[in-house]
Amino acid sequence: MGCQGDIFVLSAPSGTGKSTLIKRLFDELRGISFSVSFTTRNQREGEIDGKDYFFIDDASFDKMLAENDFVEWVQVYQHRYGTARTWIQEKINGGEDVLLDLETIGARKIKEIFPKAILIFLLPPSAQSLSDRLRGRGKDAEEQISIRLKAAKQEIEYWDSYNHFILNDDLESAYNEFRSVFIATRTTKKRMAGVIQNVLDTF
Ligand code: ADP
Numbered sequence: 001m002g003c004q005g006d007i008f009v010l011s012a013p014s015g016t017g018k019s020t021l022i023k024r025l026f027d028e029l030r031g032i033s034f035s036v037s038f039t040t041r042n043q044r045e046g047e048i049d050g051k052d053y054f055f056i057d058d059a060s061f062d063k064m065l066a067e068n069d070f071v072e073w074v075q076v077y078q079h080r081y082g083t084a085r086t087w088i089q090e091k092i093n094g095g096e097d098v099l100l101d102l103e104t105i106g107a108r109k110i111k112e113i114f115p116k117a118i119l120i121f122l123l124p125p126s127a128q129s130l131s132d133r134l135r136g137r138g139k140d141a142e143e144q145i146s147i148r149l150k151a152a153k154q155e156i157e158y159w160d161s162y163n164h165f166i167l168n169d170d171l172e173s174a175y176n177e178f179r180s181v182f183i184a185t186r187t188t189k190k191r192m193a194g195v196i197q198n199v200l201d202t203f
């Protein structure tokens with residue numbers, strides 16, 4: 001069997017630019033899959049069921065909980081979000097990398113369960129720029145924006161559990177740093193052991 005893939009978790013206050021970076025990464029890199037979470041929140045315009053999230057109702061979420069289908073789940077902004085338990089393990093066993101988009105409590109839970117998971121935190125340059133981005137995105141009501149801004153501070157205060165920090169000021173620099181984390185991980189000893197042996201075997 002080839003070597004296992006790695007688990008990456010990306011967290012950022014809503015509006016920082018997470019979706020923008022994730023989209024670019026999946027347009028560019030192969031060998032990585034996005035963990036599609038289950039959520040009870042409403043589908044936003046432009047979101048695709050089964051790609052961005054699996055949009056399910058409360059009863060279905062309750063059923064999945066009862067059947068222990070989530071490796072972690074949380075309630076944020078009156079809605080629940082959960083990560084499927086078996087999918088991650090299957091992917092990494094098959095040698096694929098996986099990327100999870102989680103808030104800070106879920107990220108720490110994943111680190112507890114998978115201590116080698118690589119946690120990445122994306123930071124907005126300032127509170128003001130975050131509020132500008134949320135308004136500019138035009139997807140949240142004004143009341144939601146102020147809730148998200150309050151939550152942002154609390155999320156950033158959980159920075160200490162993370163391995164990598166990317167400041168999303170200039171988008172190109174931020175993306176370059178983001179992709180580098182994934183690419184550099186593919187050169188680690190664990191990932192390259194088989195290749196090294198193959199090279200040795202040619203001598
Ligand atoms: P998230 O997924 O973190 O909630 P988005 O990727 O939807 O955030 O980005 C929020 C808004 O900010 C979008 O309108 C996006 O185009 C914009 N944005 C993302 N990165 C930057 C950046 N570096 N500079 C300016 N605007 C940005």
Ligand code: 5GP
Nearest residue numbers: 014037038073074081082083101102103106
């Ligand atoms: P949004 O509603 O903006 O898509 O997501 C709200 C927050 O929930 C984001 O911080 C996102 O990272 C987080 N989130 C999405 N899916 C999951 C999940 O399955 N588990 C956890 N813990 N957080 C999630």
